[in-house]
Amino acid sequence: MKFISYNNNSFKKTEYYTRLPEKEREVFDILSSVFHFKVNTYVLEHLINWDAIPNDPIYKLIFPRKEMLPITDYKALQLLYQSGLEEKTLMPFIQKVKKKMYPEVKHCETSIPKVDGVRVRGMYSNFGTIVSLFPDPMAKTCHSYCSYCFRWIMFNNKEAQQNSSYKDPQEPVAFLKEHPEISDVLFTGADPLVLKAKTLREYIDPILEIDSVKVIRISSKSLAWWPFRFTTDQDADELLALFKYIQSRGKHLNLCAHFTHPVELENEAVKQAIQRIRATGTVIRCQGPLVEGINDTPEDWSTLWNKQITLGMVPYYMFIEADHNSESCFRIPLAKALQIFQEAQKKTTGLARTVRGPVFMNDLHRTLLDGVVTINNERFFVLKSLQAPPNTFGEGTIKLIPYSDTTKNAGNLIELFSESPSAIDQLV
Numbered sequence: 001m002k003f004i005s006y007n008n009n010s011f012k013k014t015e016y017y018t019r020l021p022e023k024e025r026e027v028f029d030i031l032s033s034v035f036h037f038k039v040n041t042y043v044l045e046h047l048i049n050w051d052a053i054p055n056d057p058i059y060k061l062i063f064p065r066k067e068m069l070p071i072t073d074y075k076a077l078q079l080l081y082q083s084g085l086e087e088k089t090l091m092p093f094i095q096k097v098k099k100k101m102y103p104e105v106k107h108c109e110t111s112i113p114k115v116d117g118v119r120v121r122g123m124y125s126n127f128g129t130i131v132s133l134f135p136d137p138m139a140k141t142c143h144s145y146c147s148y149c150f151r152w153i154m155f156n157n158k159e160a161q162q163n164s165s166y167k168d169p170q171e172p173v174a175f176l177k178e179h180p181e182i183s184d185v186l187f188t189g190a191d192p193l194v195l196k197a198k199t200l201r202e203y204i205d206p207i208l209e210i211d212s213v214k215v216i217r218i219s220s221k222s223l224a225w226w227p228f229r230f231t232t233d234q235d236a237d238e239l240l241a242l243f244k245y246i247q248s249r250g251k252h253l254n255l256c257a258h259f260t261h262p263v264e265l266e267n268e269a270v271k272q273a274i275q276r277i278r279a280t281g282t283v284i285r286c287q288g289p290l291v292e293g294i295n296d297t298p299e300d301w302s303t304l305w306n307k308q309i310t311l312g313m314v315p316y317y318m319f320i321e322a323d324h325n326s327e328s329c330f331r332i333p334l335a336k337a338l339q340i341f342q343e344a345q346k347k348t349t350g351l352a353r354t355v356r357g358p359v360f361m362n363d364l365h366r367t368l369l370d371g372v373v374t375i376n377n378e379r380f381f382v383l384k385s386l387q388a389p390p391n392t393f394g395e396g397t398i399k400l401i402p403y404s405d406t407t408k409n410a411g412n413l414i415e416l417f418s419e420s421p422s423a424i425d426q427l428v
């Protein structure tokens with residue numbers, strides 16, 4: 001299959017645009033000028049069920065939704081569009097709305113690595129044994145964009161890309177050599193696997209030289225968005241050879257595969273891709289967020305995890321959707337999230353119980369929403385810190401917060417799990 005991707009303008013020239021109900025077309029026209037949008041031929045032809053618009057989960061996973069904007073801004077934009085003005089005339093207002101919606105991603109000062117007092121660009125180290133790397137070419141794009149993505153500020157934004165990524169493949173080496181306690185290196189993005197195998201190797205090679213690094217992780221949604229990356233793309237064989245080569249250098253290779261809905265695992269293309277990756281010895285661990293209206297039933301998750309096990313992958317994390325979208329329209333109430341996780345687990349093979357969830361992945365902690373307890377007739381959510389910055393001493397601790405049927409927010413997790421206030425006083 002030939003990879004053709006469409007942005008908001010080119011998509012309007014496809015037959016699929018004309019298949020959108022009129023109301024959906026209007027929402028698309030308005031919102032795709034503010035938010036990110038990219039879709040490819042595989043998603044259009046094989047994943048979206050066009051007879052089920054607007055309720056199809058993959059449609060909702062790709063197309064922006066009205067609730068992403070405050071209603072007043074949406075209505076203002078709607079009026080301007082209905083006035084028939086050209087988009088370039090509307091641009092100043094669109095930019096204003098867009099800026100308001102920029103996700104706020106906080107990093108603690110201690111999570112920004114430095115060598116000789118100088119910041120190492122494109123590297124973040126929230127926990128003691130792992131760093132995340134953002135090489136410049138990997139931070140730019142994905143095979144398609146998810147509506148709920150909080151990294152969209154990086155797409156088509158040179159300034160944001162330059163500030164948070166690095167170009168020289170040697171950049172992280174000095175820091176990693178100074179920190180032998182770091183065993184895991186995560187290549188992330190956007191999506192690292194949009195790159196050619198040759199470019200990927202240029203960035204991975206220097207890391208393989210460091211003995212204390214034992215695990216290479218690559219975070220990607222390409223199995224879901226473009227499985228041909230591992231089968232028929234021109235350099236698919238070279239990519240799989242790179243996977244083997246990483247392991248031949250004595251490292252464990254983990255593909256953190258982002259799956260959101262069981263439909264993404266249904267067709268032959270993805271099954272074949274998974275088989276080819278597994279044949280290299282790479283372990284595929286699966287993770288994804290719980291998202292309102294897309295995968296918010298126990299059946300969605302039990303089916304997803306059972307399929308992952310059948311295909312030889314390891315269910316790893318169910319995340320609570322990040323709340324960087326100020327309207328929080330993708331996040332569901334914590335009580336419901338917990339109920340979905342617990343009900344789904346009851347319907348899965350024991351092998352799928354490796355999955356942890358629901359887990360907050362934002363802020364600085366990996367925090368598990370572990371259950372509900374009643375003490376003196378009062379109900380509480382039980383939160384457990386799975387990982388925390390080394391200087392906060394919070395890792396492994398359990399905290400209780402008041403239970404609510406409706407809340408989507410657990411409050412400030414950094415403060416909750418910090419015993420050392422100094423670690424939280426410098427959020428940047």
Ligand code: SF4
Nearest residue numbers: 142145146149190221
């Ligand atoms: S694949 Fe990841 S980085 Fe890319 S749009 Fe989806 S959530 Fe964002």
